[in-house]
Amino acid sequence: MDEQDWIIRELEQLFDSSRDYKQKALLKAAADLIREQKTRKEQLQGELDGTLWSPGNWRN
Amino acid sequence: MKTLVIISHPSIDESGSQQFLIQALSDRSLEQVTLHPLEKTYPDGVIDVKHEQELLKSHDRIIFQFPFYWYSSPPLLKHWQDEVLTEHFAFGYRGDKLKDKELGLVLSIGLSEKEYQTGGQEGYSISELTKPFQAVARKTGMTYLKPLSIFQYAYMSEEERMGLLIRYQQYLTLKKPDSLKPREEWIIAALKETATETLRTDHSDFIIEQVIEHIEDNRMELDELRMHIDNYHE
Secondary structure, X not given: OOHHHHHHHHHHHHHHHOOXXXXXXXXXXXXXXXXXXXXXXXXXXXXXXXXHOOHHHOOO | OOEEEEEOOOOHHHOHHHHHHHHHOOHHHHOOEEEEEHHHHOOOOOOOHHHHHHHHHOOOEEEEEEEOEOOEOOHHHHHHHHHHOOEOOOEOOOOOOOOOOEEEEEEEEXXXXXXXXXXXXXXXXXXXXXXXXXHHHHHHOOEEOOOEEEEOHHHOOHHHHHHHHHHHHHHHHOOOOOOHHHHHHHHHHHHHHOXXXXXXXXXXXXXXXXXXXXXXXXXXXXXXXXXXXXXXXX
């Protein structure tokens, strides 16, 4: 299990244990945000790979 | 930034969605936000224009929050606009008191989102139907924000409602409510303040710290990736 999976699982456990509705919403939003960051990282990594492999940049 | 939420609803106490939104605000958000229910303030419909204009002047972001009835607002909000947005205040000679403020809409809508497009049951998009509000923003020199449209609140799942609760708070308090970075900062600040007494796990403090650190690490990686990409394009 990588760190992200661990964090999300812990957040889900906190979510289940919370007795406060707004706090539950916050914990869920934190998990959603971490997933969104991961997607954004993958997109930027893809863009970087594409840039590095672009023939237009080979001369540089 | 201070936000004024002007709510117009003929029976706000009986409205599930309006009550949900009012309750959604945390103490932290309320430091920045003034809720202003029009029908409760002016049950006789007589508006204190001076007071309203002072309220507008002392806030940076103005939100009209209402159920989208017949493609417009309930009548008191229209009346409010007629009375309060006067010449020499909101427009015309020296009428620059709203200039550079922001105008946003929080709409509760009875049909689903897909009906608001050409070929859908309503035939027109929310952007088309809210043109009069966009024109008000334009004429008064305000920046019009993308609206927060809540479609079919009654049919939303609990998870969707929790998402709405956060989006609503961010819509009222964040400079750029759509961007990832400000939302990260918002979540981190809220996590730092959340009370651990309502959590039943003993190591909840530690977990919250780890979550904050993880979000911050991700942000560093994102900024680094962005920097590398920008370097290649220079």
